[in-house]
Amino acid sequence: MREVMDFDVVIVGAGPSGLSAACRLMQLSKQENQQISVCVVEKGSEVGAHILSGAIIEPRAIDELFPDWRTLGAPLTTSVTEDRLLFLSDNKKSITLPQVAVPKPLHNQGNYIASLGNVCRWLAEQAEALGVEIFPGFAAAEVLYHEDGSVKGIATGDMGVSKDGQPNSQYMQGMELHAKFTLFGEGCRGHLGKELIHKFGLADESDAQHYGLGMKEIWDINPELHRPGLVVHGFGWPLDKNAGGGFFLYHTDNHQLVVGLIVDLNYSNTHLSPFDEFQRLKHHPQLAQYLKGGSRVSYGARAIAKGGLNALPVMSFAGGMLLGCNAGTLNVAKIKGTHTAMKSGMLCAETVFDLLNNDVTSGSTDAVFEAKFKQSWLYEELHSSRNFGPALHKYGTLAGGGFNYIDQNWFGGKLPLSLRDNIEDHACLLPSSESKPITYPKPDGILSFDKLTSVFLSNTNHEEDQPCHLSLLDHSVPSKHNIPIFDEPAARYCPAGVYEVVDNGGGNALQINAQNCLHCKTCDIKDPSQNIRWTVPEGGGGPSYPNM
Known part of the structure; x- marks a missing residue:
């Protein structure tokens, strides 16, 4: 029998949504003089270890949660001083769009360049000061259910299980965490x-959810080239008309900048490698001018849910709720999800507290949450941007961008129509015979690098003797389907070199190097056969980002 711990509320994931929910619950409990117990479990080795985002943070939600956040020392210190939007027409040329031609949601005045990992570390400090219990290094591996089907809580994964599934000398059984309500902010x-x-x-x-793969690096650069507060977004080269996305380059503090590329995962060319597109992007003069002479200090990758309001699932169910990016609350029009994730966590916390305060400890939270959500600025913001992503998918970067300019700048997101995009990302991939081959330049070790060198900078580590957390539902699919038809795209869409095609003596086969996994979830999303299942590895494994 597993050990059992009981709480009023269990929260899975110490990201911005989960920690905001925890803080809001405890704030309400103190205001109403009610005693409640709140626990947060986090699969990373510490809070922030698995957090990766650009990040430009709009302070609207943090203003609500902690109005005195400046006095409390929140790590939002670099305000945006200049905003640029570029179109890269080829590997040398670019056009800077005048601010009047930029969709309003992409304006960043009043926002901050920050490390979301450090923001989460700060939120965790506030949560613990309020009385929240936080357990890093414990992976929520299983949902527990009552006999009536409602959520009862979660079980953390066993530690010290060998590859063969048998306990080893380090074995420690997982625990059951039972709660009146369980919130999932994974x-x-x-x-x-x-x-x-x-x-x-x-x-x-809901409409089909859509995703992008975001890759990010932190660079130390020449102090003479540093422009604190400069924000650059761009689109175009190196991605072609069959692959959407865009890049970002932010000048932070301490003579550092962050650079990254987001590739929409509905791309069609099976030969495309998002990682290699990112590496060649950095050779464009608009980026290279800042990077030359600098040194890369960190790398990471993460999928983002970008379907918006049209793809948002119902967020509440019997015994619990979905928070933030686990549901898909990112505002793709702003390329921002922190403030929306935080607000979703706060709304969920207020819903749960109302129910606890009225001695409702089971059943669905649908009606209470739906009313709060529909009356909030979160719903208003997501509703106004509901067409942004579908327009780019349906009409392409330029025509879709024109539609979004009209929708956002002329009509404030209130055009009387809702565009739909119900083709799932994995279904957009074309066979190798219908895809144009792509030859990527060899990394120069100065601006561009290989995958394994990059993964090293993510501080990724997994206990080697454990069951593989990346499973194939049918082991014959790679050799019978994905390799002959799609030239096995997993070897390219994975930004960490987890998947390799090797000769096993009887033909080509797919090899899984789970030790490299950054937990980006791209394989779970993009595999054309939907044959790869991502589950949590042993707690504490994965990347250990210092300030991503």
């Missing part, structure tokens, strides 16, 4: 969230 494509969406039919009335 981030994009959370494996428990995915289960809950399917079990409760939460997305039955």
Whole structure:
């Protein structure tokens, strides 16, 4: 029998949504002089270890949660001083769009360049000061259910299990955490969230969810080239008309900048490698002018859910709720999800507290949450940007961008129509015979690098003797289907070199190097056969980002 701990509320994931929910619950309990117990479990080795975002942070939600955040020392210190939007027409040329031609949501005045990992570390400090218990290094591996089908809580994964599934000398059984309400803030494509969406039919009335793969590096650069507060976004080269996305370059403090590329995962060319597109992007003069002479200090990658309001599932169910990017609350029009994730966590916390305060400790939270959500600025913001992503998917970067300019700048997101995009990302991939081959330049070790060198900078580590957390539902699919038809795209869409095609003596086969996994979830999303299942590895494994 596993040890059992009981709480009023268990929260899965110490990201911005989960920690905001925890803080808001405790604030309300103190205001109303009510005693409640709140626990947060986090699969990373510490809070922030698995957090990766650009990040430009709009302070609207943090203003609500902690109005005195400046006095409390929140790590929002670099305000945006200049905003640029570029179109890269080829590998040398670019056009700077005048601010009047930029969709309003992409304006960043009043926002901050920050490390979301450090913001989460700060939120965790506030949560613990309020009385929240936080357990880093414990992976929520299983949803527990009552006999009536409602959520009972979660079980953490066993530690010290060998590859053969047998306990070893380090074995420690997981624990059951039972709660009146369980909130799931695992981030994009959370494996428990995915289960809950399917079990409760939460997305039955929603459009297909869409994703992007975001890759990011931190660089130390020449102090003479540093422009604190400069924000550069761009689109175009190196991605072609069959692959959407865009890049970002932010000048932070301490003579550092962050640079990254987001590739929409509905791309069609099976030969495309998002990682290699990112590496050649940095050779464009608009980026290279800042990077030359600098040194790369960190690398990471993460999928983002970008379907917006049209793809948002029902966020509440019997015994719990989905938070933030686990549901898909990112505002793609702003390329920002922190403030929306935080607000979703706060709304969920207020919903749960109302129910606890009225001695409602089970059943669905649908009606209470839906009313709060529909009356909030979160709903208003997501509704006004609902067409942004579908327009780019349906009409392409330039025509879609024109539509979005008209929708956002002329009509404030209130055009009387809702564009739909119900083709799932994995279904957009074309066979190798219909895809144009792509030859990527060899990394120069100065501006561009290989995958393994990059993964080293992410401080990724997994206990070697453990069951593989990346499983194939059918082991014959790679050799019978993905390799001959798609030239096995996993070897390219994975930004960490987890997947390799090797000769096993009887033909080509797919090899999984799970030790390299950055937990980005791209394989779970983009595999054309939907044959790869991502689950949590042993707690504490994965990347250990210092300030991403």
